[in-house]
Amino acid sequence: MNISIVGAGYVGLVTGVSLAEIGHNVVCIDTNKEKIEMLKIFKSPIYEPELEELISKNVKEGRLSFTHSYEEGFNNSNVIFIAVGTPSKENGKADLSAIENVASHISNFIKSNVIVVIKSTVPVGTNEYIKELLDKTNNSRFTIDIVSNPEFLREGSAINDIFNGDRIIIGAENNKASRVVEELYKPFNIPIFTTSIRSAEMIKYASNAFLATKISFINEISNLCEKLGANIDDVAIGMGKDKRIGNSFLNAGIGYGGSCFPKDTSALVQIAGNVDHNFMLLKSVIEVNKKQQMSLIEKAKKRFTSLKDLKIALLGLSFKPNTDDIRDAASIVISEELLNLGATVTAYDPVATKQAKKILNKNIYFTDSIEDAIKKANCVFILTEWEEIKKFDLSKLTELMIEPIVFDGRNCFTINQVSAHIIEYHSMGKESVINLN
Numbered sequence: 457m458n459i460s461i462v463g464a465g466y467v468g469l470v471t472g473v474s475l476a477e478i479g480h481n482v483v484c485i486d487t488n489k490e491k492i493e494m495l496k497i498f499k500s501p502i503y504e505p506e507l508e509e510l511i512s513k514n515v516k517e518g519r520l521s522f523t524h525s526y527e528e529g530f531n532n533s534n535v536i537f538i539a540v541g542t543p544s545k546e547n548g549k550a551d552l553s554a555i556e557n558v559a560s561h562i563s564n565f566i567k568s569n570v571i572v573v574i575k576s577t578v579p580v581g582t583n584e585y586i587k588e589l590l591d592k593t594n595n596s597r598f599t600i601d602i603v604s605n606p607e608f609l610r611e612g613s614a615i616n617d618i619f620n621g622d623r624i625i626i627g628a629e630n631n632k633a634s635r636v637v638e639e640l641y642k643p644f645n646i647p648i649f650t651t652s653i654r655s656a657e658m659i660k661y662a663s664n665a666f667l668a669t670k671i672s673f674i675n676e677i678s679n680l681c682e683k684l685g686a687n688i689d690d691v692a693i694g695m696g697k698d699k700r701i702g703n704s705f706l707n708a709g710i711g712y713g714g715s716c717f718p719k720d721t722s723a724l725v726q727i728a729g730n731v732d733h734n735f736m737l738l739k740s741v742i743e744v745n746k747k748q749q750m751s752l753i754e755k756a757k758k759r760f761t762s763l764k765d766l767k768i769a770l771l772g773l774s775f776k777p778n779t780d781d782i783r784d785a786a787s788i789v790i791s792e793e794l795l796n797l798g799a800t801v802t803a804y805d806p807v808a809t810k811q812a813k814k815i816l817n818k819n820i821y822f823t824d825s826i827e828d829a830i831k832k833a834n835c836v837f838i839l840t841e842w843e844e845i846k847k848f849d850l851s852k853l854t855e856l857m858i859e860p861i862v863f864d865g866r867n868c869f870t871i872n873q874v875s876a877h878i879i880e881y882h883s884m885g886k887e888s889v890i891n892l893n
């Protein structure tokens with residue numbers, strides 16, 4: 457099938473590459489010329505395991521190409537995926553301007569009937585609204601059908617997720633369009649669930665809101681564990697053994713971040729508000745998360761009284777491991793608050809430093825190694841559970857820091873691991889280890 461993907465970001469690029477890998481002819485369109493130029497020389501503009509290898513393989517085998525021109529991109533297309541961003545506006549609503557922009561170009565350049573598949577996360581009713589826009593502006597002799605096909609991949613394991621996803625959701629306005637999209641996905645051999653367009657749109661928000669709820673829930677339990685002398689690791693294992701609960705998404709920490717959960721939870725609160733529904737549970741989930749992001753700072757303030765003039769090393773800046781994505785990462789609000797409190801901040805991340813330099817405060821000292829970040833530091837904040845951080849030799853903390861004091865926001869180490877070292881270790885939902893002599 458000839459497929460165009462509009463938006464070569466985390467979702468669009470991974471989708472395009474994967475559809476090419478299963479044999480489709482794919483052209484990825486992006487208005488960001490710099491991205492397109494990089495892709496043309498087989499360089500991925502984002503960090504995602506396995507992605508660069510698959511880009512160069514599929515381009516060389518003639519199934520994948522890149523352009524910034526809609527005319528070139530839509531020329532041969534039977535199916536157009538829209539995977540542009542839908543960020544939050546100031547008021548929490550989803551900003552649909554990029555999708556509207558793409559929709560306004562479609563009929564000008566198509567050369568046959570097409571199916572437009574909206575992969576971006578959009579509020580319930582958006583597909584119908586875009587369909588109206590498409591019909592209104594359709595000056596071609598071709599028909600344009602619309603299909604909602606929300607995406608569930610996770611950054612950091614996106615390629616694996618596309619090939620081994622739990623489900624593919626297809627919400628279509630008619631059976632013909634649905635069948636074409638089902639057919640296109642068949643080689644992945646993943647269960648397909650077909651439904652109405654509105655239900656498909658809702659499945660995406662409900663899924664993200666539920667996962668965010670699970671995270672805020674376990675974080676509240678973790679805060680209680682600290683006060684009551686229980687161990688959150690054991691509590692989570694014990695809970696997860698119940699099949700009705702399951703053991704995923706029960707890691708206590710400094711809350712969720714990234715480009716999806718914060719914006720999608722806010723958008724769902726807005727969507728509910730539009731139909732006079734006060735989504736109280738989700739509002740609390742968001743509040744708990746905001747508070748949780750500040751929990752390491754609260755612990756450090758208790759320990760040191762004042763953070764003024766302390767040197768604090770941040771380890772991990774991306775919102776989760778194996779990605780360079782900094783959007784809505786806890787590192788943004790934590791570093792800002794530490795600087796406000798008068799601390800000196802050093803920071804290290806294995807791959808996200810380039811992105812972090814664009815977004816984080818200019819007064820942060822970025823380093824090229826953990827060792828350089830922690831040298832002569834008064835304490836360390838662990839913000840992302842990168843393998844490199846989890847494997848770090850803790851005896852180096854004693855060697856290099858003024859005092860080896862760690863606030864671990866991702867529970868990278870067990871109490872047994874740290875107990876063998878000269879260290880003061882504060883983590884989430886567990887007793888602190890104070891072993892400085």
Ligand SMILES: NC(=O)c1ccc[n+]([C@@H]2O[C@H](COP(=O)([O-])OP(=O)(O)OC[C@H]3O[C@@H](n4cnc5c(N)ncnc54)[C@H](O)[C@@H]3O)[C@@H](O)[C@H]2O)c1
Binds near residue numbers: 468609
């Ligand atoms: N990132 C994720 O993990 C993830 C997972 C599931 C769903 N989603 C959803 O998928 C959508 C895309 O997210 P993303 O993280 O891939 O975003 P992204 O910011 O990484 O990528 C969006 C791309 O679209 C391009 N673009 C913007 N306007 C354009 C236009 N008019 N024409 C052509 N290209 C244009 C941008 O240059 C950018 O490269 C969002 O709605 C998001 O909520 C994201």
